[in-house]
Amino acid sequence: MRSSYPELIVLKMPLFRSNRFLALLLLAMLTTVAVMAGYPERFEFSEQLIPGENYHIEVQSDQMIGGKSSVRWIDESEKQAMECQFSTQVAHPYCLLQVYFASEPNIGKDLSIFQDMLIDIDYQGPGQELRLYFRNFGATYSKLEDFDSLKYSMVDIPIAELNQPIVVKMDEIKVANWWVLERHLPRPDRYVDIDNVIAMGIELKSSVDGTVERLRINQLTLRGTYISREQLYLYIIIGWAFILVSGVMVVLIERFRDKTTAIQKLTHETFELKQSSQLDQLTEVLNRRGVLNFFSRYQQQDKYSKIYSLLLFDVDHFKQINDQYGHSDGDRVLQQLAKKLKAMIRNQDGFGRWGGEEFILLCPGTNLEQALKVAEKIRLMISEHNFELEPSKQVTVSIGISINSLSTPIEVAIERADKNLYSAKANGRNRVHY
Numbered sequence: 001m002r003s004s005y006p007e008l009i010v011l012k013m014p015l016f017r018s019n020r021f022l023a024l025l026l027l028a029m030l031t032t033v034a035v036m037a038g039y040p041e042r043f044e045f046s047e048q049l050i051p052g053e054n055y056h057i058e059v060q061s062d063q064m065i066g067g068k069s070s071v072r073w074i075d076e077s078e079k080q081a082m083e084c085q086f087s088t089q090v091a092h093p094y095c096l097l098q099v100y101f102a103s104e105p106n107i108g109k110d111l112s113i114f115q116d117m118l119i120d121i122d123y124q125g126p127g128q129e130l131r132l133y134f135r136n137f138g139a140t141y142s143k144l145e146d147f148d149s150l151k152y153s154m155v156d157i158p159i160a161e162l163n164q165p166i167v168v169k170m171d172e173i174k175v176a177n178w179w180v181l182e183r184h185l186p187r188p189d190r191y192v193d194i195d196n197v198i199a200m201g202i203e204l205k206s207s208v209d210g211t212v213e214r215l216r217i218n219q220l221t222l223r224g225t226y227i228s229r230e231q232l233y234l235y236i237i238i239g240w241a242f243i244l245v246s247g248v249m250v251v252l253i254e255r256f257r258d259k260t261t262a263i264q265k266l267t268h269e270t271f272e273l274k275q276s277s278q279l280d281q282l283t284e285v286l287n288r289r290g291v292l293n294f295f296s297r298y299q300q301q302d303k304y305s306k307i308y309s310l311l312l313f314d315v316d317h318f319k320q321i322n323d324q325y326g327h328s329d330g331d332r333v334l335q336q337l338a339k340k341l342k343a344m345i346r347n348q349d350g351f352g353r354w355g356g357e358e359f360i361l362l363c364p365g366t367n368l369e370q371a372l373k374v375a376e377k378i379r380l381m382i383s384e385h386n387f388e389l390e391p392s393k394q395v396t397v398s399i400g401i402s403i404n405s406l407s408t409p410i411e412v413a414i415e416r417a418d419k420n421l422y423s424a425k426a427n428g429r430n431r432v433h434y
């Protein structure tokens with residue numbers, strides 16, 4: 001049943017133990033909502049050209065090139081409405097309403113930062129199309145003081161579409177073919193340039209003499225975005241994917257860590273349990289089971305020592321100590337005695353309480369001479385130790401030794417040592433017999 005313990009912990013565990021991750025999730029949600037709700041204000045920008053007073057706005061006709069078409073403002077002060085009367089004096093009669101951006105003849109306005117134009121125009125007349133045009137100054141193809149050398153890019157708008165405001169994308173703008181052909185430009189100069197626009201405007205054309213056309217521009221606004229909606233959604237999706245993947249990883253790591261910890265705890269507990277089942281509760285040295293376990297391990301694993309000695313020792317007249325000082329003082333004597341012995345034995349020796357006031361010391365690879373030395377040392381140390389009994393009393397031990405070959409069973413070795421212990425007791429106690 002205990003093996004299901006780690007699973008139990010995993011099931012009881014909350015999805016995220018770290019509140020920081022939940023806080024991050026909440027923050028990400030709020031940020032997403034805020035970003036999406038605030039999109040137009042934060043990510044879009046615009047510039048209204050008409051109506052407006054930032055730039056010079058003018059009307060022109062083909063009289064500039066010797067024609068006779070006439071143009072006039074209908075509203076001189078607002079400069080939004082014009083009237084054109086065409087004359088077929090020249091091959092291509094025209095009238096223009098032009099916004100002039102240039103601060104210097106070669107320094108205009110960068111319109112490439114905008115994505116589109118919002119155009120609201122009222123038109124009266126027989127025309128089918130009007131033209132939106134852009135004149136750009138480029139160092140490689142334009143000459144100062146030569147307006148015709150400004151690149152002519154344009155988009156034609158069907159009049160039929162103008163019954164409501166329309167959006168013209170900057171992508172729709174193309175370079176006029178005739179302008180390219182007239183100049184024999186290299187290919188790189190044949191593409192649209194609107195990064196240095198000197199002027200832009202609306203051009204009306206007619207080949208019918210006496211035609212009158214009226215135009216009113218209610219609004220002409222350039223619009224741009226720092227980041228498009230599509231890009232924004234993409235970034236949000238990437239952000240969320242990142243958060244979710246990290247979330248899954250955090251959960252997996254936490255679970256793995258918990259499982260490992262639970263297994264380690266269980267292993268440790270099992271180890272402790274095993275250890276404690278082999279320890280004597282009172283003295284905390286090996287109990288009988290621990291000693292037997294030590295011996296069997298020694299017999300199985302030790303390849304070098306051919307003999308072992310076994311020392312069995314017993315506190316002399318321990319009953320008297322109990323009777324005179326009480327059972328708990330007797331316990332204390334046993335505890336102190338075990339502690340002293342534990343401190344003096346070698347790492348490879350096995351020491352434990354065999355029962356009552358009897359202790360056992362198993363010394364691998366130890367011959368009689370060495371065993372006698374150890375036993376005598378123990379006997380002397382115990383007899384000289386102050387066990388803090390009140391009134392004071394000398395505590396002694398009697399020790400019986402047996403020297404055995406590696407294959408001798410422990411029961412036999414104990415029996416031999418016990419005989420010698422009995423002999424030590426019978427011969428006056430506080431002595432070592434072998």
Ligand SMILES: Nc1nc2c(ncn2[C@@H]2O[C@H](COP(=O)(O)OP(=O)(O)OP(=O)(O)O)[C@@H](O)[C@H]2O)c(=O)[nH]1
Binds near residue numbers: 319355
């Ligand atoms: N305080 C205490 N006494 C114990 C414990 N285990 C055994 N004893 C006592 O140890 C005493 C052993 O007495 P005996 O077997 O007569 O031996 P002894 O008095 O030591 O006399 P000899 O061994 O002949 O020197 C008994 O009174 C037991 O009750 C223990 O864990 N604590």
